[in-house]
Each structure stands twice: as C-alpha cells, then as structure tokens.
Amino acid sequence: MIPYGRQNISAEDIAAVTAVLQSDCLTQGPQVPLFEQHICAVTSAKFAVAANSATSMLHLACLALGVTKGDYVWTSPITFVASANCALYCGANIDFVDVDRYTGNMCPKALESKLKQAKAQNRLPKVLIPVHMAGHSCDMQAIWLLAKSYGVRVIEDASHGIGGSYQNRKIGTCQYSDITIFSFHPVKIITTAEGGVATTNDAVLAESMQLLRSHGITKTPQIMLRPDEGDWYYEQHALGFNYRMTELQAALGNSQINRLVSFVEQRNKLVATYVAELAKLNVTCVIPLDNSYSAYHLMIVLLPGHVDRKAIFEAMRAADICVHVHYFPVHLQPYYLNKGFAEHDFPEAEYFYQHCLTLPLFPDLTEQEQGYILDTLKGLL
Ligand SMILES: Cc1ncc(COP(=O)(O)O)c(C=O)c1O
Numbered sequence: 001m002i003p004y005g006r007q008n009i010s011a012e013d014i015a016a017v018t019a020v021l022q023s024d025c026l027t028q029g030p031q032v033p034l035f036e037q038h039i040c041a042v043t044s045a046k047f048a049v050a051a052n053s054a055t056s057m058l059h060l061a062c063l064a065l066g067v068t069k070g071d072y073v074w075t076s077p078i079t080f081v082a083s084a085n086c087a088l089y090c091g092a093n094i095d096f097v098d099v100d101r102y103t104g105n106m107c108p109k110a111l112e113s114k115l116k117q118a119k120a121q122n123r124l125p126k127v128l129i130p131v132h133m134a135g136h137s138c139d140m141q142a143i144w145l146l147a148k149s150y151g152v153r154v155i156e157d158a159s160h161g162i163g164g165s166y167q168n169r170k171i172g173t174c175q176y177s178d179i180t181i182f183s184f185h186p187v188k189i190i191t192t193a194e195g196g197v198a199t200t201n202d203a204v205l206a207e208s209m210q211l212l213r214s215h216g217i218t219k220t221p222q223i224m225l226r227p228d229e230g231d232w233y234y235e236q237h238a239l240g241f242n243y244r245m246t247e248l249q250a251a252l253g254n255s256q257i258n259r260l261v262s263f264v265e266q267r268n269k270l271v272a273t274y275v276a277e278l279a280k281l282n283v284t285c286v287i288p289l290d291n292s293y294s295a296y297h298l299m300i301v302l303l304p305g306h307v308d309r310k311a312i313f314e315a316m317r318a319a320d321i322c323v324h325v326h327y328f329p330v331h332l333q334p335y336y337l338n339k340g341f342a343e344h345d346f347p348e349a350e351y352f353y354q355h356c357l358t359l360p361l362f363p364d365l366t367e368q369e370q371g372y373i374l375d376t377l378k379g380l381l
Contacts, residue, residue: 001317002369004324005187005297006362008263016255020247031250036197038257042162043172045180045199047206050250051213054159054183054196056243058086058129061179061198064208065127065153067092074114075129075157077329077349078104083131083157084330094339095125096331101348102302103286104133104356108142110348115150124150131157134326135189135295136288137166144176159183160297162190163264167291172199179205184249187362189263189295190256192249208238216240266363267296270370274299274359277374281381286356298326299361302352303381309357312380319376324358 020031032050039048051057067073073087077096087094098110111128118124128147130138140156147154154177158164161171162182172180179202182188184195200206211218216238221228224235275285278301286300303309309325316323329349331341344350359373 001320001322002360002365002373003322003362004358004360006364007186007191008259008363010255010259012258013252013255016251017248020251023247025247027244027246029247031247031254032245035192035245035250035253035257038254039172039182039197039199042257042260043170043180043199045172045174046201047203048197048199049206049209049213050195050197050245050253051243052196052245052249053194053243054157054181054185055082055086056213056241057181057196057198057209058082058155058157059089059241060209060212060243061155061181061205062086062090062092062127063212064205065155065178067127071127072118072123072125073127073129074111074125075330076104076106076131076133077331077346078133078327078352079131079157079330080159080327081330081333082159083129084336086129087127092126094336096341096346096349097128098346098348099133099352101351102284103136103289104300104349104352105136105138106130106143107348108139108146111143111146115146115152119150125152127153127155129155129157131159132161132164132171134286134298134300135160135164136286137161137164137171137292137294139289140166140176153178156180159185159196160188161295162188163260164288164295165293166289171295174199174201178202179209184253184256188297189267190253190260192245192253192256195245195249195253211238212240213243214240215242263363264295267361268294270361270365271296271299273370274361274374277378281378283381296361299359300326300356301359302355303357305355307381309355312357312377315380316373316376321360321373321376323360325353325356326358327353329353 036048069091184192288294
C-alpha cells in the first residue's frame with residue numbers, strides 16, 4: 001500500500017538517537033534546548049518551547065494567553081480535533097469560523113461578520129486559532145488585523161506548516177500572531193516521533209509555557225519566590241503538567257531539521273507534477289495563496305460534485321493507494337454535536353469535507369508510484 005504520508009529516517013537520524021540512548025541523559029539534557037535553537041533559526045522567532053506533542057503545546061499556548069472558564073476560543077472546523085480540544089482543556093467554550101471552500105482555511109470575511117455579531121452580543125473570543133490547512137498559510141494579515149481591532153489574541157495552528165512561508169516570512173515568525181504551534185508527528189514535514197513546539201516573540205509567553213510544560217516548576221534562581229535552600233531546591237509556581245519532550249525526540253528533530261529545506265522542496269516538486277497532470281481532469285487542487293510557499297503536508301484535491309467520493313476512495317484503496325480524507329468537520333463530531341453544534345452550521349466547511357480527497361505525498365514517493373496514483377485516479381474519474 002502506498003501510504004498518504006510517511007517519515008524519512010536516515011542513518012544520521014538513527015546515529016543521533018542512538019548517541020543519546022548511550023548517553024547519561026534521556027530527558028532534560030542539551031538536545032531539547034538545541035532543538036529549540038534550531039526552530040528559532042528556521043522560523044526567525046525569538047523563542048521556541050518544545051513539548052511532547054502539538055496538542056500539549058496548543059493547551060499550554062491557550063493557558064499562557066489566559067484562556068479560562070467562561071472564555072470563548074474560535075478555530076476552524078476543518079482541522080484535527082486537537083485545535084478545538086485545547087480550549088476545552090482550559091474550561092473555555094469553543095466555537096468555529098467557517099472556511100473558504102477552496103482552501104479549507106479560515107475565511108477572513110466569515111471571521112469579520114462573526115466578530116461583529118459577537119461584539120454586539122458581548123461574546124467576543126479571547127483567542128482565535130486559525131489552522132494552516134495542508135501547510136498553506138491562512139490569510140494571516142487580514143485575520144490579524146481583524147483580531148487586533150477586536151482585542152483578540154491569535155495562535156496559529158501550523159501543525160502542518162513548518163518550512164513554509166507567507167509574505168516571504170517563515171511561518172512561525174509570529175509576525176501576525178502571538179504564538180505559532182508546529183507538530184512533529186511522523187506524517188508531518190519533519191518528525192520527532194511525537195512532539196510539538198511553540199514559537200513566540202513574547203518573553204513572558206515563552207516563560208509561562210516553559211513553566212507549565214514541566215509541572216509549573218522552576219529552578220531559575222532569578223525568579224525564586226523563597227530563599228534558595230540549596231542545589232536540590234526547586235519551586236512550583238503554577239499548576240503545570242509533564243509535557244516535556246525527551247532527549248531522544250529532540251535528537252531526532254535536531255537531525256531531521258538538517259533536511260527540512262530538501263523535504264519541502266521535494267514535496268513541492270511532487271506537487272508540481274500532481275497539479276500539472278490533474279489540470280487535465282475535472283478536479284480542483286487545494287493550493288496556497290499567491291503570496292505563500294507551502295510546506296505541503298497534504299496534497300488535497302476537491303472532486304466535482306457529480307463524482308461519488310466514497311467510490312473513488314474505496315477503489316483507490318483497493319488499488320493499494322492509501323488516499324485519505326482531511327478532515328471530517330470537528331463541529332460534526334458526536335462530542336461536539338453534544339455541545340449543540342449541528343449540520344449546516346458551517347456550510348463551506350461541510351462543502352470542503354464532502355469533496356476533498358488527500359493523495360499520497362511524502363519526500364520518498366517515487367516517480368513510478370506517483371505515475372501509478374495519477375493513472376489510477378484518471379482511470380476512475
Ligand atoms: C491541525 C493539527 N493540529 C494539531 C495536531 C496535533 O498534533 P500532535 O499529534 O503533535 O499532538 C494535528 C495532528 O495531526 C493537526 O493536524
């Protein structure tokens with residue numbers, strides 16, 4: 001079966017992880033801070049805070065921005081459930097902003113009218129979480145200007161997006177957000193097996209996320225609240241978690257990040273072939289905005305309305321091609337239906353979901369495999 005995404009693990013990656021395994025330090029050693037430095041270097045952000053997953057970092061980012069009981073957080077319905085769940089972990093309420101039907105990204109027009117309405121009802125969100133679907137940046141300048149004018153903080157869920165850029169600036173630079181989150185799950189652009197990171201230019205937010213990822217505990221002498229009792233002494237300043245990234249994960253990340261640029265270039269090269277070949281068919285490729293360069297986590301096409309997506313999906317799978325569907329809208333998940341969301345609440349998201357199909361895309365996808373995928377899809381359509 002050709003998977004829809006797959007990690008690339010080199011001999012250098014294996015050596016880097018093995019070296020840590022043979023060292024004294026499996027956790028809380030030099031690899032995690034080094035990985036954070038690498039993330040700052042590739043994004044141009046001032047601070048990076050690594051954790052055991054993007055889900056953990058979304059939670060900590062919400063907490064650092066003060067999200068608490070009674071607050072509202074808005075995200076996109078076309079995303080993985082983690083983008084919404086993070087608000088609920090903080091006791092807040094979640095709501096969604098509809099997307100553009102051709103990109104699956106949060107629609108600035110829909111956001112503007114929802115903010116206007118929310119202001120009139122005194123229910124403005126504290127935090128907005130736009131999601132860079134497939135790695136394609138949302139229209140962040142428009143979203144940021146709206147958020148600013150209504151006093152709303154912004155977390156970019158760029159789980160799909162490391163290595164991409166918007167307006168010639170790297171995603172993660174936080175030009176138009178308070179915090180950006182990346183995921184390093186194996187199907188993503190680079191991997192740490194499980195892992196995530198937050199970038200920010202705000203020292204206070206970075207410190208808060210650092211504290212919360214490790215039980216709310218600090219050993220930094222400058223911020224101790226009581227007299228230091230000795231080398232064993234640490235202080236708990238907040239109710240935190242154990243969301244730490246291990247040295248093994250960070251070592252893998254430190255090795256993988258050397259190939260970030262080549263991974264993204266290879267993905268874009270494969271996409272160019274997909275786009276050229278699919279232009280001959282009646283399908284719409286989901287592509288980034290003109291002013292963006294996408295890391296292309298996913299190659300998504302929108303099938304025409306008359307095509308039976310389920311039949312195509314099953315036939316592709318029967319041909320050993322692991323196509324996928326990203327995503328079933330979050331507001332239609334049974335858990336969220338129980339919170340009062342309903343079908344037709346976000347019609348553009350539902351349109352996107354009904355038509356989308358994810359084709360295999362990963363750096364090691366061969367020309368022959370891609371040819372086979374395209375031929376099979378052409379034959380079926
Ligand atoms: C958009 C989005 N946000 C958040 C996450 C959560 O990432 P992680 O698996 O690193 O917790 C994912 C993972 O697939 C995702 O796709």
